[in-house]
Structure formats: structure tokens, C-alpha cells
Amino acid sequence: MERYVQYLRKSRFDRDYAELNVEETLKRHEEILNKLAKDRGYHIAKTYYEVVSGESIAARPQVQAMLEEVNAGLYTGVLVVDLERLARGNGADQAYISQIFQFSGTKIITPSKTYDPNDEFDQEYFEFGLFMSRREYKTINRRLIRGRQSSASEGKYISSIAPYGYRRVKLEGEKGFTLEPDEKEAPVVKKVFDMYVHYVGTKNIANYLNDEKIPTRHGDLWTYSTITNIVTNPVYMGKIRRGWSQHVKTFQNGIVEKHIKRKKNIADYQLYEGRHPALISEKIFWDAQEIRINRQPSVKVRKEFTLENSFAGLIYCAKCGKRIGRTTTTRYRVPRFRCVNQRNCHNGSSNYDLVERQIIAALRVWLKGYRVKVSTIGFGEDIAACKKKIAGLDDELEKRNAQMERAYDMVEQGVYSLELFKTRQEKIGDSVARLQQQKNILLTSLAKYEQTDAVSSNLIPTTENLLESYDTMSPKERNALLKEILYKIEYDKGPDGKIVIDLFPKLPKI
Incomplete structure (x- = not known):
């Protein structure tokens, strides 16, 4: 039986479903694809739902998982509402998907x-469709940027989340x-500014709010950085700022990563009357x-x-x-070593050298046990x-091919x-398809076992x-190797002075 997979993703540029949230849009799309599959008699083996935003494949884990299975030949076809659901990213992403x-x-x-990838004209049409989808994405994105700039100049609030102290409301008419x-x-905002202009520092303001049991919007503790974000935001004097936050792209290890860069100097971005x-x-x-x-920093910053x-x-x-x-x-x-949340956390501090020795000792114990585990469990078998x-499936496939030749x-x-x-041809063909599917699944498992073993x-x-x-390494060299071995280390020191260290190694998963 031929197997098909569905891929569902909501684009922020959907015009027909602008009033719907992600879940509602995906449900509409799923209804469309389910009807298509029913009308054509397709067996849907799996459905992938992408609920994260991102134009590149690197930012979308579901499409990565689906493409891995497609590459293994597990499906006859992939059902999507339109081509742009697969890729609106850069040329490298589009070429990768096409291949x-x-x-x-x-x-x-x-x-x-x-689109049949074995048909020359369909292949060209598919590649052209991806190109046009990318071009449309850029055009719409430029239009959105111009619209946001225009709204900001008109004094409208353009962000999706209101700053602390305000609620976001729809303009009438x-x-x-x-x-x-x-x-x-x-x-609370007024109190923060009043304390700050009377020379109370951000850390002391945060401590005051925490002592008074005044929660942040999400119930977290106040920190000096959240106070700084308030006292530097011109929205509180009735202004709208534009251009203070920018997305910066970097290319690392073959992946395009996005970072947000904030401008600290008000003169570097635009202000409008709100x-x-x-x-x-x-x-x-x-x-x-x-x-x-x-205000001078309490500690001199090293160059x-x-x-x-x-x-x-x-x-x-x-x-x-x-x-x-x-x-x-x-x-x-x-x-x-000290918890940065020391005012509200009762975890005790400890001498750095003492904790360092305990971490290294714990790492030695873990290595000894892990070496035994790998040698006894391993993935060689x-x-x-x-x-x-x-090899057995290859023999069976050769037999089926010989049967097909005899039928001819x-x-x-x-x-x-x-x-x-x-x-006879249909029966042998179905058998070949089942054997090939089993082989593809085994090839995928083999690759994972070999990668895990490595x-x-x-x-x-x-x-x-x-x-x-x-002992001969610099802290930077130690840190680099430790990050290759561990996800994190948990530290705990109770009232009795006992230090407990928990290691979380980067163990491979199947």
C-alpha cells in the first residue's frame, strides 16, 4: 500500500485566515488535505504540524523530521496546501528540498x-514555484515593514505585547x-521612576519590589535588568520608538541563526508622539x-x-x-560559586576550588561507569x-526482479x-514496494545506530x-571541552554544608 504524509504550517502571511489563530488555521488546512486524500484514495500514514515561526528549515524541527523520512523513501507523496508551506527560505534551503x-x-x-520529481517539466515548475514563493515573501515583508513604519509615525503601538504598566487596545474606527x-x-512604573530619579539603584529597586511582594506581570521576581528596561523605555513618557530592536543574521556551522540586537542609545533610533x-x-x-x-559602574569594566x-x-x-x-x-x-538569585534562594555559596574538585571527581566516576556501559551494551550487535x-532484503529484491523478468x-x-x-506485475510490484520500504526503514535505523555508536x-x-x-588547560579550553561532554551541571548546598553535584552528560539517543 502506498503511504502518504501531510505537512501543515501556518504562514504569518495567510490572507484568507488572517482572523484565525494557528490552531484554527491548521485545522482548516487539515480539512482541505483530508478531503483531497479521501477523494483520491490516499492512505495518510502521518501528519506533521508546524507551530513555530521561521522562514528557514533550521528554525522548523517538524519539516526537518519529515524531510528525513522523505529522504529515506518512506512515502509516495507529501500533501501540502501550497508550495510555500515547504520552503520560503533562502536558495540553499530550496535547493536542499528540491534535491x-x-x-x-x-x-x-x-x-x-x-508535482512529480521524475517529470522534467514538473521539476522545473516546482523549482520556479519555490523561487516565486521566496520572491513573494520578500515583497510582502517589505510591505509589512513600510506599514509598521507608517503606523509608528501615526503614534500607533505596533508591538504585539504591551509594556508593563499598559494594556494594548484596538483603535476605534x-x-x-x-x-x-x-x-x-x-x-508600580511611577514608583520605579520616582525611586530612580532619587538615586535609588536598579538592584535596590528590584529588591524593594520583591520585598513588598509585588510580582512582575508573569509572576517572576524583579531583577535589575527588568528595572533598567523600564527606566530606559520612552513609551512611559508617551512616545513610540522605532528601530531600537533589530534582527541580525549570522551564519554558523552551515545554519543561518537570528539574533536580536537592542540599541541602548536613544539617539540611535526614532521617536514618535504616541x-x-x-x-x-x-x-x-x-x-x-x-x-x-x-552613574559610574561599581566595578571597573576591563577592556x-x-x-x-x-x-x-x-x-x-x-x-x-x-x-x-x-x-x-x-x-x-x-x-x-553563588546563585545569582541569592536574595530569594537559600542555596549556599561555596569556594570555587572546592566545587571544581567535586565536579571533576564526579566526572571521573561517571566516565568509569559509562565506559563499562558502552563496552557491555554498545550498538555493535x-x-x-x-x-x-x-542483506536478506537485497536477496529478496533480486528474486522479485528475476520473477518480473520471467513474467516479461x-x-x-x-x-x-x-x-x-x-x-502478476502488480503483485510483484507490491511485494517489491514492501521490501524496499522495509529496507529504507532499516537503513535509517542503521544510520542512527552508527551515528550513536560514533x-x-x-x-x-x-x-x-x-x-x-x-590542570594544564586554560579556563576557556576547559569550558569548550566541558560543553562537548555536558548539557549542564546542577549545584546544591544545604544548611548542613553538604555539596551535591549532578552531571547531565550529552548522551546519544536512538
Whole structure:
């Protein structure tokens, strides 16, 4: 039986479903594809739902999983509402998708057209469709940017989430949104500015709000960074800012990654008069900016940064989940590990060297146990079993091909009637398809076993290298190797002074 797969993804440029949320749009699309499959007698083996936003394949895990199965030849065709659901990304993404469908011979089926990758004209039409989809994406994106710029210049609020202190409301009689003060949050904003212009620091303001049991919008604790975000936001003096947040693309390890870059200097972005009421006066806002600029940091910033924490980005608090930072005491300059949420978390601090020794000791114990586990469990037997089954299926496929050749001979000799030949051909063809499907599944499993075996084998020497050379390495070199071995480290120190270290190694998964 031929197997088909459905791929559903909502585009933010959907015109016909602009008023629907993601779930409702996907449901509409699924109804369309289910009807198409029913009318044509397709057996839908699987449905993929993409609910994340992203133009590139790297940002869409569901399409990655589907393409892996398509590449393995598991499906006769992929059903999509239109071509743009597969790719609106760059040329590399489009070429990658085109090659996968072409080499696997998988059809792309839409309500309006079926694209056969083995047909030269369909292949050209498919590639042209992807190109036009990308071009339309860029055109619409430019139009959206112009529209957002125009809305901002008219004083409308263009972001989807209102800043703390406000609610987002629809403008009456026209398109767009504005802001109105929130009865509970607005007084907190005014208090923050009042304290700040009276030279109370951001950390002390955060501590005050936490001590008063005043929660953030999402119930989290206040931090100095959330206070800084408030006192630097001109929306509170009735302005709309535009161009202060930018998406920056970088190309790393063959993947295009997006990062958000914020402009700290107000002079570097545009300000417009907003339609919303201000919570503070312009004088108070600019007084706050002057204090912020003139205030000297408590610690001099070094011109060159040298990593001193070998566990940076890896060690977290077992009690509250916050980061464990490396700090030094003012008097003795002794490095210690301390939870960054120390005011609200009761996890004790410890000497850096002591925790470091315990982590390395725990890593040695783990390595010893893992080396035994790999040698006894391993995937050598699974790899051998897969290869044996694949060889058996190859023999069966050769037999079916020989049967097909004999059927051709029989019909040419007049032994088989044309009707009997067609019946025989269909039966052998179904058998070949089932065998090929089983082989493709085994090939996928074999690749995973071999990859897992390689990862397991690499994990041991990497850990051994770290432990053998740890004392001679710089913190930066240690950190790089530790991040190859571990996802994270959890640290806990109770009232009795006992330190507990939990390691989370990057163990391979099947």
C-alpha cells in the first residue's frame, strides 16, 4: 500500500485566515488535505504540524523530521496546501528540498497540482514555484515593514505585547492599536521612576519590589535588568520608538541563526508622539536618562575579557534553576560559586576550588561507569543485525526482479495473457514496494545506530582528554571541552554544608 504524509504550517502571511489563530488555521488546512486524500484514495500514514515561526528549515524541527523520512523513501507523496508551506527560505534551503524530493522520487501534492520529481517539466515548475514563493515573501515583508513604519509615525503601538504598566487596545474606527494604563501596573512604573530619579539603584529597586511582594506581570521576581528596561523605555513618557530592536543574521556551522540586537542609545533610533497617555513626564524620563549615563559602574569594566569560570554557561542552581555565578569577595578576593538569585534562594555559596574538585571527581566516576556501559551494551550487535537484515532484503529484491523478468518472458512467449501479466506485475510490484520500504526503514535505523555508536565512542576520549590535561588547560579550553561532554551541571548546598553535584552528560539517543 502506498503511504502518504501531510505537512501543515501556518504562514504569518495567510490572507484568507488572517482572523484565525494557528490552531484554527491548521485545522482548516487539515480539512482541505483530508478531503483531497479521501477523494483520491490516499492512505495518510502521518501528519506533521508546524507551530513555530521561521522562514528557514533550521528554525522548523517538524519539516526537518519529515524531510528525513522523505529522504529515506518512506512515502509516495507529501500533501501540502501550497508550495510555500515547504520552503520560503533562502536558495540553499530550496535547493536542499528540491534535491530530497528528486532523489527519493517523492511527489508533492497540492489541491491544485501534483508535482512529480521524475517529470522534467514538473521539476522545473516546482523549482520556479519555490523561487516565486521566496520572491513573494520578500515583497510582502517589505510591505509589512513600510506599514509598521507608517503606523509608528501615526503614534500607533505596533508591538504585539504591551509594556508593563499598559494594556494594548484596538483603535476605534481605524486599523491599529494603542495603549491604555493598567490600574495595577501603572502605579508600580511611577514608583520605579520616582525611586530612580532619587538615586535609588536598579538592584535596590528590584529588591524593594520583591520585598513588598509585588510580582512582575508573569509572576517572576524583579531583577535589575527588568528595572533598567523600564527606566530606559520612552513609551512611559508617551512616545513610540522605532528601530531600537533589530534582527541580525549570522551564519554558523552551515545554519543561518537570528539574533536580536537592542540599541541602548536613544539617539540611535526614532521617536514618535504616541496616542497613548504618558505615565510620567518627559522631565522625569530625561532626568532618569541623565542619572543612568552619569552613574559610574561599581566595578571597573576591563577592556579585555578573560574567561575565569571553567563552568560558565553550564552550572545552575538545583533549588531555583537560576545560573550559578563565579564571584569574588571584596576583602579576600577568593572566588566562590553563588546563585545569582541569592536574595530569594537559600542555596549556599561555596569556594570555587572546592566545587571544581567535586565536579571533576564526579566526572571521573561517571566516565568509569559509562565506559563499562558502552563496552557491555554498545550498538555493535544492533549494527550487525541491521546489516544482516538489509542483506536478506537485497536477496529478496533480486528474486522479485528475476520473477518480473520471467513474467516479461512469459508474455512475450504467449504463455501469459496480457491480463494475467498485469495481475502478476502488480503483485510483484507490491511485494517489491514492501521490501524496499522495509529496507529504507532499516537503513535509517542503521544510520542512527552508527551515528550513536560514533558519538558514544567520541564522548569517552573527549572526557579522558579533559581529565588528563585539566590542570594544564586554560579556563576557556576547559569550558569548550566541558560543553562537548555536558548539557549542564546542577549545584546544591544545604544548611548542613553538604555539596551535591549532578552531571547531565550529552548522551546519544536512538
